[in-house]
Amino acid sequence: MIPTIDGEMGDWDIVGEEYSVGLDQLTDDRDSNIHMADPKNLDVKVKVGWVKGMNRLYVLYQAYDDYWDFSRPDRHNDIFELVVDGDRSGGPFINPFRPVKNVDLMEAYFSFQGVQAQNYHIYTPAVGKEWAFVWGTQQWIKRLPFANASYKYDFSPGDSGKLILEFWITPFDYAGSEGPSRAIESVLTENKNIGLSWAVLDYDDVRAKDYNGFWNLSKKREMYGDASFLLPFRLMPLENRFDKSIDAQWSFSVVDMNRRVVSFSDESSGNITSWTWDFGDGEVSNEQHPIHKYSKPDLYSVILWIEGPLGKSHMAKVREVVLK
Known part of the structure; x- marks a missing residue:
């Protein structure tokens, strides 16, 4: 706020x-x-x-x-x-x-x-x-x-x-x-x-x-x-009363552009029991912090779904993973 x-x-x-x-x-x-x-x-x-x-x-x-x-x-x-x-x-x-x-x-x-x-x-x-x-x-x-x-x-x-x-x-x-x-x-x-x-x-x-x-x-x-x-x-962190019970967030970094290797990091909050990544190329992963190799250059839309005792959440980033 x-x-x-x-x-x-x-x-x-x-x-x-x-x-x-x-x-x-x-x-x-x-x-x-x-x-x-x-x-x-x-x-x-x-x-x-x-x-x-x-x-x-x-x-x-x-x-x-x-x-x-x-x-x-x-x-x-x-x-x-x-x-x-x-x-x-x-x-x-x-x-x-x-x-x-x-x-x-x-x-x-x-x-x-x-x-x-x-x-x-x-x-x-x-x-x-x-x-x-x-x-x-x-x-x-x-x-x-x-x-x-x-x-x-x-x-x-x-x-x-x-x-x-x-x-x-x-x-x-x-x-x-x-x-x-x-x-x-x-x-x-x-x-x-x-x-x-x-x-x-x-x-x-x-x-x-x-x-x-x-x-x-x-x-x-x-x-x-x-x-x-x-x-x-x-600099105090946000108090718990303002946090969502479960909230999907993630980031990525390109490890090797020539080989199109990307590292994904889960940054979600809440009590989470499962992760599902859709890398936008037809491949998925249930790891929390996966590393994925893409087969061809493109602009990829990636989605992370999370689930826990208090509910579900997902976060999509549209065409943000760009590989040449």
Whole structure:
């Protein structure tokens, strides 16, 4: 199920509250003391999800603030700052943390900043400016087809109220200054751990030079520029309640094109007691993972039937096995 990015929370009803990260897990450690946010002043709740087969992270951000500060055109704005490291390579990725200090500042900016981990400085809300500021040359990662965002709120600057921000982003193992042509998306798969954290920067005075709080999930404020301080988030598999009782799925690979040898892999789910393959050439097999040799070049339609105590299922792929 892919959420619609429209600022509405209905798509997220299936995501239980046990997956929410609330204000009670955020702290501010800007000095020697650890500070906790006051929910009467600021209260936030975050859910992060993913969709199998897509390299996207979906985020629902809900926040109450007693003073929303967003009237200025610069970076003085209430902020939700999200940092992601898709392959958990770790290490610094923002200029002030660069490991080689004698490198020219702008050279380091182009070759280093935001390349192996990405920081999204998200305006809450964004009025008269783009929804996020990216810490690096990779400004394209915050736009379609790599990201999308939508807000819902009914307050003015200086008011209190509740904001809903819904967005998705694409994490990158490599996002260089040359643009998306050489970028490498982070591949998201079940049970993979990614590096992720966020902070909420709360302004309460349009005239102030700095924010009143940097409420941080990782417990290390430096997470905004050093991915070693991000937390491991596991990409959870689909919960059992959404699974079919029995579901036929399969894949194939051509082992030898010259001899037309194809390996078939059963990827079905459920309690399965029998498999029947129709290879599209008049031959069949009852093996779970058969290897089949075709006699002539053609486009073959292959069907897998499965059966178990809870029922039957089949999956056909029409003219997908192509042999020359």
